[in-house]
Amino acid sequence: MDLQSCVTIEKEWDIVKARQLGRDIAREIGFGTVDQARIATAISELARNIYLYADNGQVCFEVADELDQKGIAVISLDTGPGIQNISQVMEDGYSTSGGLGAGLPGVKRLFDQFDIQSEEGKGTEIRVMKWLR
Amino acid sequence: MDLQSCVTIEKEWDIVKARQLGRDIAREIGFGTVDQARIATAISELARNIYLYADNGQVCFEVADELDQKGIAVISLDTGPGIQNISQVMEDGYSTSGGLGAGLPGVKRLFDQFDIQSEEGKGTEIRVMKWLR
């Protein structure tokens, strides 16, 4: 694992910064155009959640360079209100934004691995991983 | 209503002929590219059903030119085995072809009006209508 690179999310502009950094890292690892676009879309979703619901948070990237596979990990960390009912948030169609396929289930679909930890009043950490095929 | 133009469906090639005729008529009426493509797709579906399941059948077209609106009617007529359970065939996801959004519900979605009459052992008549907006 390389060192983490992080973008702190404070204004909407930071979402764009996070997308840019994520896309650059993904391209360097060797992801194609479609996957770059998928990664950027997921980063938007994660960063937007921080921007909208948490005072403080960042989106970080790690490059996984293992013997047999390479990949990118995107980690979203915030000290927001936390998620009360994780199972509910992970349900399709729960997203109150009304959009189809949006929300955390969408992020999960765009990546290969998905982990979430959240504590009410303390914050949320989401860690997703996409492997290069 | 103009006179009907019909294409008899015997070989797969006739499906293409029906599409072509339907698309030409739709274009003349004034339908745009997207609607032309939708109409052609629905014609395929109807003609394919005749080609696959009925010995004898045709796809016909009528131009509706009313005071306040113009449109195209596509009529599929066959002397095939008929449909035993119409409600079932009209259910989403019933299509045995396994494709998403295919089958008669797909045809219904591509048009504004949909009518079906079928008698077991005698045949099926489907009539769909699309209006120019």
Added chain:
Amino acid sequence: METLNTDISNYRNLLKHYIEIRDEQSLYGAEQLSKAFIKDNVPPEEIINLHIQALSELYPDIPEYLQYSMNFLLEIMISYGVAHQEFQTLREEQSELKSEIAVAANMQDTLLATTEPDVDGLDIGVISVPAHQMSGDYYHFVMGEDGSFGIAVADVIGKGIPAALCMSMIKYSMDSLPKATMSPKTILKNLNRVVERNVDASMFITMFYTQYIPAESKIRYSSAGHEPGFYYNARSKTFEEIKTKGLVLGVSPDADYREYERTIYKDDMIILLTDGVTECRQGDRFIETEEVLEVIGQYTDLPAQEMVNKVYKHFERMQNFRFRDDFTLIVLRKEV
């Protein structure tokens, strides 16, 4: 998710052919290919990518701005791809849920199974078809020890799973009533208490309970707000509504029910039903009672079972094979 090489070359060849000749056949090919993609779970953004690849193989000198424009389109299509994937999950979930309901509906059939009494000189016809998978209508025959028997016809206000769950309650409550208590008004009074105690205040059940006493050629009946049945007079060939009063089950803990009595004669019929019969629709219009009776009247010469079958088929066609409510129709004809 991965696009196969054969797909790329298929797509490229078909695209090339279309660009050169622009015939309908290539577009038909495109449609077939598109269906194959969908079947193989290829998301729409992959299609855009495939298009980009095919184009740049066919036209290596494609203008730069077009390359960029296609990348933009691809970005737009990602959300559609996520929605498309959600669709696939939803389809699986839906089919799981539907088969779960099918199992439950099957259980309900077993549970609510009732045997038509075989009474000399009485011809009985019954049909009961749910609008959805599970029924909120209920009918049950209760054999008495003196040759008399009871018929319960009930309807939960509402359809589908909650109604069906509620209906199974009625079944158990009926089962737990002492067999001796065959009087219609007592049965309704007892059931009313059970429903009132056990069921959510928003759930109501209507029931018509008829007791047939062969020795006296009489029926006794009480109704808990149920759709009225009809009495068919064979001599005058006319129908008469069976008028009753009575509160629906579950409203008030101490409702009392009136009991009515009527003598029936040779060839007369008692027609019991739920509002799924009388509230059939034609287009946006509810049909009138007279129309229902007209339809029933057409088949009065048939055996009771054939009669109810014919009536059902008539309304099925009229409603475009889609009932909006559960449909239950029972005919009793006195043969001697």
Added chain:
Amino acid sequence: METLNTDISNYRNLLKHYIEIRDEQSLYGAEQLSKAFIKDNVPPEEIINLHIQALSELYPDIPEYLQYSMNFLLEIMISYGVAHQEFQTLREEQSELKSEIAVAANMQDTLLATTEPDVDGLDIGVISVPAHQMSGDYYHFVMGEDGSFGIAVADVIGKGIPAALCMSMIKYSMDSLPKATMSPKTILKNLNRVVERNVDASMFITMFYTQYIPAESKIRYSSAGHEPGFYYNARSKTFEEIKTKGLVLGVSPDADYREYERTIYKDDMIILLTDGVTECRQGDRFIETEEVLEVIGQYTDLPAQEMVNKVYKHFERMQNFRFRDDFTLIVLRKEV
């Protein structure tokens, strides 16, 4: 379905900006626009059309072959559009079905509601959480007249709607048993007959019935193939499985049940549960009984209700907030 003019110009401007500058911001804009399109039910083929329009407005001298290629892409996208529309229908259907099930689940809650007995010197904790909306687990307290009381814990083999329907049967059957019949083995024998008679042969129910007799500090219990509970010995701080034999309900009409008896002492506990507790999973692995007891053992100092809550939360986290089976855990602690 119709594309608004503002959409066209929005799309065109964003596309132009991207082609000229190719910055991430335009792509972020593309994503936001895309989500707005999806929200407005714009099907994917309309997006392709929008792209064609925008391109030809921006570059009137676009090569012909590219025009044609885009028409081909549009044709490919039609089937995706139909699938997308089906998705929307499916979503509505699904949410209707889910709210129907929610109503039924609510009814089930009302129906199965039971009151924990308030017995001096006995601390009782209960938690019962369904894996899906409706539960196929069941527990019920039955108050006797001599101060004794019974606890039924049952599990339908299966989950979801069919299991829930089956469960409501058990509730009615329990209700119809004469209150005097408090003996565990008699209760199981009676219930077995009801289940055997009324339920589909493929449906089985396991039940553990315990009767607590305060005057004798004793429990009596019988089991119909149910997951064994545990006895906690407060002096040795050890758990012991409560071993029983007995056929599941519904297999054979004349099954007989053995009755067991045990004296319990101060601070001892009886732990009753369903297999949703003992068959929790961690990843792909079922946990071992020792692990369950270890978890329970951590909380033995807490009041019974807090204890079961803690154990539930432990397994909820372990299983990533998604239980695969209904979860029921009851703890009785003798305080004096």
